Amino acid sequence: MASARNLMTAADLGRFDVRRFADIVELYLETGIKVNSRGYMGRQFSSVMPVTAVFEMVAAMAPQPASYYEAGQLANVADRLIEEVFGRFIGWAPGSFEMVTTSGASLANMTAALVARNRYLSGSWNGGLAAGRSTRPAIAIGQDAHFSVSRIAGIIGIGQNQVIRLPLNDRRQICPERAAATLDEAATQGLDIFCLIASAGTTAIGANDPLPDLAALAKRRGAWLHVDAAHNGAFLVSDRLRPRLAGLELADSFCLDAHKALFVPALCTLLFYREKGLAETAFPQKDSYVFDPFEDEMTAVQSGVKNFECTKRPAILNLWLAWSLYGPRAFADKLERLVMMTEAAHQYLADQPDFIVPYRPESNILCFVHQPLGVCGNRLSSLQLELRNRVRAAGRYLLSKVDMDGRTMLRMVLMNHRIGLSDIAGMVGEIRRHAREILASNATHGEQNRPFRFEPQE
Amino acid sequence: MASARNLMTAADLGRFDVRRFADIVELYLETGIKVNSRGYMGRQFSSVMPVTAVFEMVAAMAPQPASYYEAGQLANVADRLIEEVFGRFIGWAPGSFEMVTTSGASLANMTAALVARNRYLSGSWNGGLAAGRSTRPAIAIGQDAHFSVSRIAGIIGIGQNQVIRLPLNDRRQICPERAAATLDEAATQGLDIFCLIASAGTTAIGANDPLPDLAALAKRRGAWLHVDAAHNGAFLVSDRLRPRLAGLELADSFCLDAHKALFVPALCTLLFYREKGLAETAFPQKDSYVFDPFEDEMTAVQSGVKNFECTKRPAILNLWLAWSLYGPRAFADKLERLVMMTEAAHQYLADQPDFIVPYRPESNILCFVHQPLGVCGNRLSSLQLELRNRVRAAGRYLLSKVDMDGRTMLRMVLMNHRIGLSDIAGMVGEIRRHAREILASNATHGEQNRPFRFEPQE
Numbered sequence: 001m002a003s004a005r006n007l008m009t010a011a012d013l014g015r016f017d018v019r020r021f022a023d024i025v026e027l028y029l030e031t032g033i034k035v036n037s038r039g040y041m042g043r044q045f046s047s048v049m050p051v052t053a054v055f056e057m058v059a060a061m062a063p064q065p066a067s068y069y070e071a072g073q074l075a076n077v078a079d080r081l082i083e084e085v086f087g088r089f090i091g092w093a094p095g096s097f098e099m100v101t102t103s104g105a106s107l108a109n110m111t112a113a114l115v116a117r118n119r120y121l122s123g124s125w126n127g128g129l130a131a132g133r134s135t136r137p138a139i140a141i142g143q144d145a146h147f148s149v150s151r152i153a154g155i156i157g158i159g160q161n162q163v164i165r166l167p168l169n170d171r172r173q174i175c176p177e178r179a180a181a182t183l184d185e186a187a188t189q190g191l192d193i194f195c196l197i198a199s200a201g202t203t204a205i206g207a208n209d210p211l212p213d214l215a216a217l218a219k220r221r222g223a224w225l226h227v228d229a230a231h232n233g234a235f236l237v238s239d240r241l242r243p244r245l246a247g248l249e250l251a252d253s254f255c256l257d258a259h260k261a262l263f264v265p266a267l268c269t270l271l272f273y274r275e276k277g278l279a280e281t282a283f284p285q286k287d288s289y290v291f292d293p294f295e296d297e298m299t300a301v302q303s304g305v306k307n308f309e310c311t312k313r314p315a316i317l318n319l320w321l322a323w324s325l326y327g328p329r330a331f332a333d334k335l336e337r338l339v340m341m342t343e344a345a346h347q348y349l350a351d352q353p354d355f356i357v358p359y360r361p362e363s364n365i366l367c368f369v370h371q372p373l374g375v376c377g378n379r380l381s382s383l384q385l386e387l388r389n390r391v392r393a394a395g396r397y398l399l400s401k402v403d404m405d406g407r408t409m410l411r412m413v414l415m416n417h418r419i420g421l422s423d424i425a426g427m428v429g430e431i432r433r434h435a436r437e438i439l440a441s442n443a444t445h446g447e448q449n450r451p452f453r454f455e456p457q458e
Numbered sequence: 459m460a461s462a463r464n465l466m467t468a469a470d471l472g473r474f475d476v477r478r479f480a481d482i483v484e485l486y487l488e489t490g491i492k493v494n495s496r497g498y499m500g501r502q503f504s505s506v507m508p509v510t511a512v513f514e515m516v517a518a519m520a521p522q523p524a525s526y527y528e529a530g531q532l533a534n535v536a537d538r539l540i541e542e543v544f545g546r547f548i549g550w551a552p553g554s555f556e557m558v559t560t561s562g563a564s565l566a567n568m569t570a571a572l573v574a575r576n577r578y579l580s581g582s583w584n585g586g587l588a589a590g591r592s593t594r595p596a597i598a599i600g601q602d603a604h605f606s607v608s609r610i611a612g613i614i615g616i617g618q619n620q621v622i623r624l625p626l627n628d629r630r631q632i633c634p635e636r637a638a639a640t641l642d643e644a645a646t647q648g649l650d651i652f653c654l655i656a657s658a659g660t661t662a663i664g665a666n667d668p669l670p671d672l673a674a675l676a677k678r679r680g681a682w683l684h685v686d687a688a689h690n691g692a693f694l695v696s697d698r699l700r701p702r703l704a705g706l707e708l709a710d711s712f713c714l715d716a717h718k719a720l721f722v723p724a725l726c727t728l729l730f731y732r733e734k735g736l737a738e739t740a741f742p743q744k745d746s747y748v749f750d751p752f753e754d755e756m757t758a759v760q761s762g763v764k765n766f767e768c769t770k771r772p773a774i775l776n777l778w779l780a781w782s783l784y785g786p787r788a789f790a791d792k793l794e795r796l797v798m799m800t801e802a803a804h805q806y807l808a809d810q811p812d813f814i815v816p817y818r819p820e821s822n823i824l825c826f827v828h829q830p831l832g833v834c835g836n837r838l839s840s841l842q843l844e845l846r847n848r849v850r851a852a853g854r855y856l857l858s859k860v861d862m863d864g865r866t867m868l869r870m871v872l873m874n875h876r877i878g879l880s881d882i883a884g885m886v887g888e889i890r891r892h893a894r895e896i897l898a899s900n901a902t903h904g905e906q907n908r909p910f911r912f913e914p915q916e
Contacts, residue, residue: 004535008782016783021509024779025516028772031531032522045523045769051479053518058483060511060723064490065503070850073489077462103561103725104767114613128617129587130595136588148768151741155572157615159586160743259769265518266769267561283609285618310564310606311503311717311724314486321482324466325474392528 003027033398038423041412042398044203044231044365048265051325052318056265059314066101066314069302075314076302082320085328086270089236091249098273100306101316105230106148107308108255108271113139113152113195114282115253115273116224120194125284129157135192138162140183140223142174142209144202144404149228152197162191172205172359172404174198176213183221195224200245200254201232204402204411206363208232211247218252227254230269232363234261238332241339244362249274258319261338261364261415262331268315279306338364338414345412345424352428358409367402367409370431372439381408383438390434397427461485491856496881499870500856502661502689502718502823509783510722510776517772524559524772527760533772534760540778543786544728547694549707556731558764559774563688564606565766566713566729571597571610571653572740573711573731574682578652583742587615593650596620598641598681600632600667602660602862607686610655620649630663630817630862632656634671641679653682658703658712659690662860662869664821666690669705676710685712688727690821692719696790699797702820707732716777719796719822719873720789726773737764796822796872803870803882810886816867825860825867828889830897839866841896848892855885 007024034040035047064072066079083099090097102108118125121137129137139153143165153163164186169175183193196218198209211227218225227233227248233256235241236248248254253273259266273279283305303312322330342364349355349368356369375383385408388401400411410431465482492498493505522530524537541557548555560566576583579595587595597611601623612618622644627633641651654676656667669685676683685691685706691714693699694706706712711731717724731737741763761770780788800822807813807826814827833841843866846859858869870885 001535001538004532004539004778008539008778009785016509020783021779024782025513028516028522028532028775029520032520032533032772033529035521036519043523043529045521045529048518048521050519051474053515055483056518057511057515058486060506060514061494061508062487062490063493063503063506063724064486065501065724071491071501071503074462074486075490077459080459081462081466104769106766106768107565124615124617125612126618128594128611128620129615130591130617133588136586146768147743151743153586154583154741154743156613157582157587159582159588160584162586257769266521266523266771267767283612285605285609285612308564309562309725310604311562311715313724314490317486320462320466321479324482325478327467 035415038416038419039397039427040416041414041419041423041427042400044260044413044415045266046260046263046415048318049263049322049326049330052264052322055318055321059317064314065310066312066316067302067304067307067309072314075317078316078320079303082270082316082323085323086236086272089242090272092274096274096276098276098279100271100273100279100303101312102269102271102307103267103309103312103315105146105228105255105257105269106151108230108269109146109149109197109226109228110152110155111271111282111308112226112253112255112273113156113197115278116195116226117156117158118281118284119278120222120224124157133192135190136162138164138186138191138193140164140166140179140186140193140196142166142197142199142202143168144172144204144207145197145199146203146228146230149197149199164191164193172202172207174209174214176210176217179214180217183217193221193223195226197226197228198251200227200229200235200248201363201365203231204365204404205359205367206231206361206365207359208244208362211245211250213247215247215250224252225250227251229254230257231260231365233257233270234331234335237262237328238336240332240336253278258315261335262319263334264318264322265315267313268319282306283308334417335364337417341419341421342366342412342414344421345414348421348424349428354432355428364414365411366414367404367411369407369409370435372435375439381406383435384408384410386438387431387434390438391427391430394430394434397430399427493873496874496877497855497885498874499872499877499881499885500858502871502873503724504718504721504873506723506776507721507780507784507788510780513776513779514723517775522772523768524770524774525760525762525765525767530772533775536772536774536778537761540728540774540781543781544694544730547700548730550732554732554734556734556737558729558731558737558761559770560727560729560765561725561767561770561773563604563686563713563715563727564609566688566727567604567607567655567684567686568610568613569729569740569766570684570711570713570731571614571655573736574653574684575614575616576739576742577736578680578682582615591650593648594620596622596644596649596651598622598624598637598644598651598654600624600655600657600660601626602630602662602665603655603657604661604686604688607655607657622649622651629820630660630665632667632672634668634675637672638675641675651679651681653684655684655686656709658685658687658693658706659821659823661689662823662862663817663825664689664819664823665817666702666820669703669708671705673705673708682710683708685709687712688715689718689823691715691728692789692793695720695786696794698790698794711736716773719793720777721792722776722780723773725771726777740764741766792875793822795875799877799879800824800870800872802879803872806879806882807886812890813886822872823869824872825862825869827865827867828893830893833897839864841893842866842868844896845889845892848896849885849888852888852892855888857885
């Protein structure tokens with residue numbers, strides 16, 4: 001804060017000071033995550049293909065709002081071309097489905113839920129949800145659903161009390177049999193589940209829900225199936241990884257973040273609808289200056305009526321241009337390498353006597369626990385949190401942590417294809433070193449039986 | 459479409475082809491709006507301060523999600539510093555208010571409406587809106603409100619039927635006296651207006667609603683006042699223009715787009731709450747991996763609980779760095795020039811016998827009608843649309859159009875500070891030329907008495 005404040009000019013400057021700009025860039029790079037470092041294993045944020053960063057500069061100097069064909073033709077055309085190639089990967093017939101790009105999966109998930117709500121709760125767009133209904137509308141989601149998914153009911157007027165959390169199996173996927181029972185139970189309590197949201201790549205461990213079973217379940221109950229495939233949806237581009245998304249083609253809608261595992265600058269989310277024509281039912285509304293009443297070949301292409309944003313960045317162009325320059329192989333290669341390296345890390349950690357890896361990775365995310373001899377229960381969870389903080393403070397590695405079923409675990413997400421097994425081994429060594437220090441310090445202070453405290457960082 | 463398709467590689471390429479990249483950039487620049495041209499008068503999209511475009515490239519190569527202090531410290535710090543300077547402009551006491559940055563005014567407007575809904579309809583976040591209420595919750599907006607504002611009721615479960623459109627005066631501002639009567643009438647029909655949304659800078663003509671009167675009206679009725687100041691909120695930085703926003707300090711919340719009249723890359727919207735602590739009531743929810751249960755000085759700063767996005771670009775840094783490098787004067791100078799030039803354009807057009815300028819501009823937006831002798835009624839509206847299309851097709855100037863009260867008008871938005879009166883005169887000459895051609899062509903085809911048709915472009 002002090003450094004930043006010093007860099008703000010008090011009096012107005014007469015000319016551009018390149019030194020000050022360099023100081024600002026330096027401060028930015030110094031104080032944020034280092035996604036280009038081999039120690040960066042902490043988050044789903046990725047460094048990008050450099051050419052797309054150059055294009056970002058071009059697009060900032062010559063901005064084109066992508067919601068309007070007139071203003072940004074290429075972005076609207078690129079939407080259609082990317083839609084085509086992904087349609088082939090999914091296996092949907094050309095012309096039968098639809099894709100919209102939007103700014104982030106939070107927005108995509110909410111948009112899909114609105115389409116489901118507007119379809120199943122007829123009149124809710126105009127009438128609202130206060131109109132008397134005999135049953136309470138509800139949304140079913142997995143227990144590990146992303147927070148943007150669990151928020152939706154609160155936002156769109158359904159209410160968080162009407163969110164049914166579906167139980168998971170031992171791989172932390174929604175368990176279809178137990179889910180069916182949970183839905184039955186909810187129905188007896190007057191809940192009408194109009195939308196089921198599954199995950200392909202949960203945030204916590206990257207798990208893929210069993211989509212064919214869930215699609216059948218949703219269909220039997222007359223509910224919409226949306227899949228939040230923000231993270232693992234990118235598997236579509238890889239022949240080797242695509243089978244892990246089996247059943248995605250049965251979903252009514254799904255989204256994937258190109259700014260995660262397709263390595264383009266944020267925010268670039270693709271939202272797919274299995275049935276063409278549904279996209280424009282999310283926000284069924286017309287305004288003259290946005291939506292030309294004289295529809296022609298130009299206005300027919302524009303996406304303004306289908307996405308939430310009015311000003312939308314032409315973010316799809318980053319994906320389209322990287323695709324055009326390098327071909328899909330570049331994405332598939334990088335993604336396959338990350339998934340393979342995560343499997344190797346899983347094997348490596350499983351071979352260590354003092355590490356627990358409860359879940360076999362289905363993606364590039366791996367959760368684990370460091371368990372020195374004699375530490376268990378709450379003290380084990382406190383130790384993981386303390387380890388995460390110390391590793392972060394030391395600055396060489398970055399990990400994240402998750403709390404699941406009351407246990408805290410460390411979490412690595414491999415987004416950098418240059419990370420190798422030696423980096424994993426280095427991280428393990430660093431964790432052990434910090435753990436020894438923590439345990440020694442607590443022993444000295446006679447705190448063996450108390451939870452670990454949040455210690456000041458060195 | 460054909461050009462773009464040709465640029466997509468069929469087989470994978472072995473190496474980066476700079477020629478292809480150049481062709482892509484060329485196609486992008488050729489087919490979109492030319493915001494750096496002096497003929498660009500069509501939209502609220504702006505070219506940016508070049509140094510921010512360079513920073514966009516840096517931020518794309520080293521991305522930092524701004525919702526998490528750990529991942530992007532400087533963006534979170536910049537939020538606080540920009541909050542401070544704007545607080546002084548607004549006149550709010552330090553520490554008493556709050557600012558959140560988000561991706562676009564559509565999102566900011568919805569977020570503020572959720573805070574209002576969660577406050578006034580207690581239990582709606584958890585209970586939803588289906589719970590029996592004796593009155594129907596409603597939102598009041600101006601007749602010229604932006605489409606993202608008129609959408610909100612449909613999205614958050616209030617329903618579009620519960621949107622009260624407040625009448626305007628002859629300057630297309632909400633008329634407080636008639637608004638009070640409209641609200642009275644709505645109340646007798648069982649509508650409970652919990653939120654009033656005003657505009658500072660309507661999209662159509664840039665009008666500022668009378669905020670002191672509307673603040674008093676909202677207060678009397680116990681409703682939240684939000685101001686969509688996406689466009690004119692930038693006036694805060696200018697001593698000369700700030701008085702036009704009188705009463706903004708009385709709003710419960712308002713937003714402004716830095717990517718409009720503060721000339722930074724999209725999307726960068728500032729959302730202000732008059733009362734500190736309210737921002738986190740928009741999405742009252744906790745998830746462990748996002749929101750650290752052990753709050754410390756680091757997590758206290760992060761914005762994740764307060765904005766819709768999970769992955770949020772560090773867009774605020776563009777505003778903060780331009781501010782740090784050039785000082786507020788750079789923004790104020792450019793903005794004042796644009797507003798002054800719009801007033802000059804108004805005067806110029808008012809002096810032409812064949813142009814009608816119905817509204818004195820309050821911003822950098824000006825609507826007008828070209829009326830050749832003898833053209834009126836529906837034919838006059840059709841002519842404006844045809845003029846807009848021909849001017850666009852000719853490629854030298856870009857205008858937009860709006861439909862108000864059944865009349866179509868041409869609309870100019872001056873975003874480029876290099877536009878001078880000679881450009882306005884050139885545009886007027888071009889319009890006259892196209893009008894003569896259209897009228898001559900229609901006369902030849904004996905169509906004087908029929909509406910103008912959408913003609914193929916030359």
